[in-house]
Amino acid sequence: MNYPNGIKKNIVKQPVNYKNRGMVLEDDINLTNEYYIKINKAFIYKKPTPIKIVKTDFPSRDKAVIKEAYFTIPSTTDYNGLYDGKYIDFEAKEVKSHTAFSLSNIHIHQINHLKNIYENKGIAFLIVRFTSLYETYLLMAKDLFDFLDNNERKSIPLDYFREKGYLLQQGYMPRIDYLKIVDKVLEVSNNGKKE
């Protein structure tokens, strides 16, 4: 952005610091999605945070200011979009635990939504980052529901992610190439069906 009188605003760039790998998962995914859009590979977006607006002021014709609003419970996952004609849908979560992913991290509406997508030929999954280990896994909806159907537990152990999920490597561009995993899974599932 150009400012008046030729002043350029300094954009504070974070130095590359490999010790500080604490970049939030959401940023990694958003940057990855921007990259996919740029190379015309996929069109996957984060949905805006759902809120309920209670009060709005209109100080002038163009400028509406929201003065009172509340966060509401999302009915769907945060991310969805198009990849190669197919519908992609996922939720992403960071957890501090280094042993398990508590299901309290995800709303029941979101679980139900993932189930609908999975059962209706969409590509649905979870991305979970264990921040204390800096390990990020993609777990396909099928494996999520296999777990839920066979366990009474309120959390999914890390070992389950290690066994059934796919470790997402951290890269530069894209930051986490989750569609590479999706390709792999689809390939396996197509071969499995002998199509």
Next chain:
Amino acid sequence: MNYPNGIKKNIVKQPVNYKNRGMVLEDDINLTNEYYIKINKAFIYKKPTPIKIVKTDFPSRDKAVIKEAYFTIPSTTDYNGLYDGKYIDFEAKEVKSHTAFSLSNIHIHQINHLKNIYENKGIAFLIVRFTSLYETYLLMAKDLFDFLDNNERKSIPLDYFREKGYLLQQGYMPRIDYLKIVDKVLEVSNNGKKE
């Protein structure tokens, strides 16, 4: 929903009033989408309105109140989802004009987004209601871009919708069965390709 002591809450049903056909398009589409979800046909949702939150208060642990926020320009369309394994994406607009749909009704980001979806094997379209005529049209992205590529005009005439678009009939359940049109278009396009 059952209330305590056997009290049933009266649900106020709108009487069917054919004079008052002023129901907003957004409500018609949302009810239609709820119906599609209920019958397990499609999972299409309206995205939340994008806002930029500037100030939030936390009067208690659970209750965050947004005290200052602004509406931001959407980068995508309002509606997207899954239908029969396929990715569906559309924008819906009401216009008062009874002669044309001004392109100022739709953000350039949204046009570009529809183009990306259309070019990448998603099913993309516009739904436009001419409120003064109470006529609602579905216009496939292909026909939108054919028009834009061949015209300098800043608006699409109603006649173009009548010629290239599909009139959406008002029903009870679903209110506007736009997937019926999508089926028809896909069938024609598959036959056209002799697949």
